Amino acid sequence: MKFQLEEKREESGERRSQLQIYADILRLIQKRGGLVKPTHILYGANLSHARLTKHLTWLLGKNFIIEDMSSGHRLYRLTPKGKAFIDEFKKIEEFSDAFGVPI
Amino acid sequence: MVELIPMRFYGFDTVIYLVGAVICLLIAYNAAKLHAYSGKRQHFYLATAFTIMGIGMATMTLTTAYTYYQMLYVTDGIYFFDPVFNVDDLGFWIYYLSAFAAYGMLIMMYTPDGKAAAFAPAIFFSARYFEYFNIVLFFMMAYVAFRATMNFFMKKSKPALMVAAGFVMLAAYHAIMPFAMFSKVAYVVAHGAHIAGFLSLLLMLLSTGKK
Numbered sequence: 001m002k003f004q005l006e007e008k009r010e011e012s013g014e015r016r017s018q019l020q021i022y023a024d025i026l027r028l029i030q031k032r033g034g035l036v037k038p039t040h041i042l043y044g045a046n047l048s049h050a051r052l053t054k055h056l057t058w059l060l061g062k063n064f065i066i067e068d069m070s071s072g073h074r075l076y077r078l079t080p081k082g083k084a085f086i087d088e089f090k091k092i093e094e095f096s097d098a099f100g101v102p103i
Numbered sequence: 104m105v106e107l108i109p110m111r112f113y114g115f116d117t118v119i120y121l122v123g124a125v126i127c128l129l130i131a132y133n134a135a136k137l138h139a140y141s142g143k144r145q146h147f148y149l150a151t152a153f154t155i156m157g158i159g160m161a162t163m164t165l166t167t168a169y170t171y172y173q174m175l176y177v178t179d180g181i182y183f184f185d186p187v188f189n190v191d192d193l194g195f196w197i198y199y200l201s202a203f204a205a206y207g208m209l210i211m212m213y214t215p216d217g218k219a220a221a222f223a224p225a226i227f228f229s230a231r232y233f234e235y236f237n238i239v240l241f242f243m244m245a246y247v248a249f250r251a252t253m254n255f256f257m258k259k260s261k262p263a264l265m266v267a268a269g270f271v272m273l274a275a276y277h278a279i280m281p282f283a284m285f286s287k288v289a290y291v292v293a294h295g296a297h298i299a300g301f302l303s304l305l306l307m308l309l310s311t312g313k314k
Binding site: 103 | 133136140
């Protein structure tokens with residue numbers, strides 16, 4: 001897996017890697033109870049619609065999230081695999097930060 | 104070796120190399136996992152540096168264990184030009200070259216583009232003054248320790264402190280080792296710094312592994 005694109009983190013002025021964006025989206029879904037509307041992700045993760053679509057496609061492809069249409073609306077649900085990724089990402093982020101090498 | 108190492112310290116340095124090798128390989132495993140996620144060159148350098156360092160330490164474990172075994176249980180007496188020192192010397196030079204390559208990779212990790220040219224001065228000085236290898240290694244590790252310390256002052260986190268302290272201790276090991284020629288105590292103090300450095304890195308690993 002290679003993630004070379006970076007986007008601007010507006011609130012801090014730092015740039016976040018694509019991997020951090022994926023983790024941010026998953027954390028956002030987890031924070032909202034594991035099931036959210038796409039608009040909540042759009043505003044919460046501070047992304048453009050085009051970028052969000054691209055990121056959601058990647059997350060769906062990895063089975064970190066699944067689409068849930070049971071309520072008649074399109075919602076995104078965090079999977080156990082997605083939750084495991086959040087936990088694993090936290091560890092590798094701390095490990096990377098300890099050496100001062102951005103993830 | 105007979106001249107430099109206190110008799111009562113025989114074998115302790117072997118244990119220190121073994122512990123160091125295990126810790127290096129544990130860090131290398133975590134760094135490899137990090138690289139698998141990110142694909143970043145800096146993470147590759149980190150994983151490779153600790154793998155190489157681990158191999159160097161493992162070599163020292165085997166060669167010093169062999170040397171002590173020969174000295175204490177096989178030979179009747181030990182002489183300065185005894186062939187047993189050939190094995191010890193071989194292990195030492197493998198360790199030196201592996202430490203040089205590993206520290207070079209850590210320097211590259213801390214340079215913005217990860218270019219090999221970053222440690223070209225170290226290659227030059229090492230080739231020119233190879234007899235002062237500990238001094239060369241000290242300056243290389245001092246740079247790495249400086250960068251890790253700067254990172255700690257920015258992050259103010261416990262794992263960053265552990266990494267900075269670990270690298271400072273490894274630099275201290277190389278700084279003190281040349282004095283082992285003059286004092287046996289220096290050999291013990293240097294190895295104390297060596298194991299303290301690796302234990303500090305182990306603490307970092309344990310603290311980042313917690314959920």
